Amino acid sequence: MKGMWWKLLGVCLVCYAIIRGFTVEVPALPILHETVRNLFYHVTMWFAMMILMLVSVISSIKFLAASKESSDILAEQSAHVGMLFGAMGLATGMVWAYFTWGDWWVNDPKLNGAAVTMLVYLAYFILRGSMEDPIKRAKVSAVYNIFAFVLLIVFLKILPDMSDSLHPGNGGNPGFKIYDTTAALKTVFYPAIIGWILIGVWIVNLRVRFKKLSIKNEENL
Numbered sequence: 001m002k003g004m005w006w007k008l009l010g011v012c013l014v015c016y017a018i019i020r021g022f023t024v025e026v027p028a029l030p031i032l033h034e035t036v037r038n039l040f041y042h043v044t045m046w047f048a049m050m051i052l053m054l055v056s057v058i059s060s061i062k063f064l065a066a067s068k069e070s071s072d073i074l075a076e077q078s079a080h081v082g083m084l085f086g087a088m089g090l091a092t093g094m095v096w097a098y099f100t101w102g103d104w105w106v107n108d109p110k111l112n113g114a115a116v117t118m119l120v121y122l123a124y125f126i127l128r129g130s131m132e133d134p135i136k137r138a139k140v141s142a143v144y145n146i147f148a149f150v151l152l153i154v155f156l157k158i159l160p161d162m163s164d165s166l167h168p169g170n171g172g173n174p175g176f177k178i179y180d181t182t183a184a185l186k187t188v189f190y191p192a193i194i195g196w197i198l199i200g201v202w203i204v205n206l207r208v209r210f211k212k213l214s215i216k217n218e219e220n221l
Contacts, residue, residue: 007202013195017044020188027182038096039185040192045089048196050152052082052204053121057149060142070212072138075145076128077207079121081200086118113155120148120155 021040059075062068093111094104105111127144131137 006198010195010198010202013191014199017041017188017192017195021192024184024188025182026185035096035099036185038092040188042089042092042096044189044192044196045085045092046156047193048200049082049085049089050156051197052078052085052200053149053152055204056082057145060145063138063142067135067138069134069138069215072142073208073211073215074204075142077204077211079124079145080207081203083118083121083125084203085196085200086114086121090114090118109160110156113159117152117155120151124148 017040021037024037026034026036056075056078059071059078063071063075093114097106097108097111098104124141124144128137128141131140
């Protein structure tokens with residue numbers, strides 16, 4: 001993506017979501033009450049993470065198909081930023097859990113699945129760091145990245161849907177749409193998703209450029 005317009009749009013949408021998210025009128029829902037505002041931050045972080053991990057795995061597939069170094073760089077940096085958003089998603093989720101479920105961490109399939117997913121991607125970076133040969137590292141990492149993304153889908157979507165969960169839409173709990181019935185919530189939630197994704201893409205773009213410059217400098221030494 002070229003130009004500044006999408007970067008400025010991302011900044012504006014995130015600033016809007018932060019400010020409006022704390023001031024918009026929210027429905028008086030049982031148990032959730034004012035914590036429903038975390039919808040604008042916790043859920044949107046996971047949306048951004050999923051998009052970035054999708055970019056990462058697609059880039060890994062492209063590398064396996066064409067062996068282009070740029071694809072491997074994009075895969076690695078997208079996963080890095082995806083982990084950042086995943087960590088923020090976990091942190092905001094723990095805060096939400098404390099004020100709605102009474103503890104920072106409960107034995108919930110989605111919470112446990114999120115933690116396992118983060119460990120799976122942590123292993124991706126450990127694997128990359130364990131190999132010095134750049135071609136071998138890129139190929140092995142690309143294969144593992146595909147495996148990691150499959151596990152992400154399994155642990156964050158498939159397994160929680162097959163078991164009881166405290167999260168909306170699982171275990172007899174009302175689905176997310178109940179929290180999204182007011183127009184006021186929609187005017188913050190959807191811009192927040194777009195904004196955080198754009199900010200994530202921007203960070204990836206910067207990291208990719210920095211990585212390419214670092215490689216170029218090493219080659220010139």
